Amino acid sequence: MAGRLEGKVIGITGGASGMGLAFGEAFAREGASVLIVDLNEDAAKKAVEGIVEAGGSAAYAVANVVDRTQVVAAVQTAVTEFGRLDVWFNNAGYNAPMQFLDITEENFRRVLDINALGVLIGTQEAAKQMVAQGQGGKIINTSSIAGREGFPTFAPYSASKAAVISLTQSGAKALAKHEITVNAFAPGxxxxxxxxxxxxxxxxxxxxxxxxxxxxxxxxxxxxxxxAHPKDIVGTALFLASEDSDYMTAQCIMIDGGMTLV
Structure with missing residues (x-):
C-alpha cells in the first residue's frame, strides 16, 4: 500500500533534530524523498543515515536559512538528488530570551533574521523551483503560539512568529496562481x-x-x-504536506493542546 506522500520530494530546514527530525522521519515512512537541511552537518548526516537504515529515501544539505546562496544550493540539491521539489518546510528557528527592557538591537535582528527573513528566503527560492516545474507545490511554515500571543521574555521571538503568519498569508495570495499553497502551524x-x-x-x-x-x-x-512531544505534531505536518490539505491555503493551524485560545 502506497504511503500518503509516495513520490513526493520534501525539503525541511532545521531537519536534523527535534520536531524537524520527527517530521522528516514521518515523511519518509509515508513514501517521500526527504532533504534534511541544517547547519549541523554531522547531525544532518546522522539523520539521513537513520532514515535510510529504516528503508526511506533521504539526502542532506548544509545551509544557513538567512544566506540566500546557500538556500538556493539546498533547493538544487533536492532537484539533483531526487529530480524535483514538491514541498518545502520552513522549520528552522531560533530564540534568545531577554527581559523586555534589556532587548538589544542585535538580539532583535538575529531572531527576526532567522525566524522571519529565513522563511521569506526559503519560500521564495522553493517557490521559484516549483514555478519552473509547473506542477504546483506546498510551502509549510513553523510558527508558534508566540505568534498569536506576546511573551515578555520572548518579545523578538513573538514578533518573528507573528511575521511568519503574515508571510504565510502574503505568500499564499502571491503564489495561488501557480497552484502553490502556503500554510503554517503553531505549536506550543x-x-x-x-x-x-x-x-x-x-x-x-x-x-x-x-x-x-x-x-x-x-x-x-x-x-x-x-x-507536547514531537510525535504529537507529526500528524499535522503530514496533513499539511499531503493531498489532504490541497484546498487549504493562507492558514495557521494551532496545535498547542489548548494553551492559546484564539
Whole structure:
C-alpha cells in the first residue's frame, strides 16, 4: 500500500533534530524523498543515515536559512538528488530570551533574521523551483503560539512568529496562481533539545527560579494537561504536506493542546 506522500520530494530546514527530525522521519515512512537541511552537518548526516537504515529515501544539505546562496544550493540539491521539489518546510528557528527592557538591537535582528527573513528566503527560492516545474507545490511554515500571543521574555521571538503568519498569508495570495499553497502551524510547548538551552537562558535572566523547570512552568494552563512531544505534531505536518490539505491555503493551524485560545 502506497504511503500518503509516495513520490513526493520534501525539503525541511532545521531537519536534523527535534520536531524537524520527527517530521522528516514521518515523511519518509509515508513514501517521500526527504532533504534534511541544517547547519549541523554531522547531525544532518546522522539523520539521513537513520532514515535510510529504516528503508526511506533521504539526502542532506548544509545551509544557513538567512544566506540566500546557500538556500538556493539546498533547493538544487533536492532537484539533483531526487529530480524535483514538491514541498518545502520552513522549520528552522531560533530564540534568545531577554527581559523586555534589556532587548538589544542585535538580539532583535538575529531572531527576526532567522525566524522571519529565513522563511521569506526559503519560500521564495522553493517557490521559484516549483514555478519552473509547473506542477504546483506546498510551502509549510513553523510558527508558534508566540505568534498569536506576546511573551515578555520572548518579545523578538513573538514578533518573528507573528511575521511568519503574515508571510504565510502574503505568500499564499502571491503564489495561488501557480497552484502553490502556503500554510503554517503553531505549536506550543514541545519537549525538544532546544528547551535545554532555553531553560538555561530563562534561568540566567531570572524568568525561572530553578534550572530544569522551564518546561513545567510553561506548560501550566495547557488544557490537555501536558506539554507536547514531537510525535504529537507529526500528524499535522503530514496533513499539511499531503493531498489532504490541497484546498487549504493562507492558514495557521494551532496545535498547542489548548494553551492559546484564539
Amino acid at each position: 510547548v514541545v519537549a525538544t533539545p532546544l528547551w535545554d538551552k532555553l531553560d538555561e537562558d530563562l534561568y540566567a535572566i531570572g524568568d525561572i527560579q530553578s534550572r530544569g523547570t522551564a518546561l513545567n512552568e510553561y506548560e501550566k494552563g495547557i488544557i490537555r494537561g501536558r506539554m
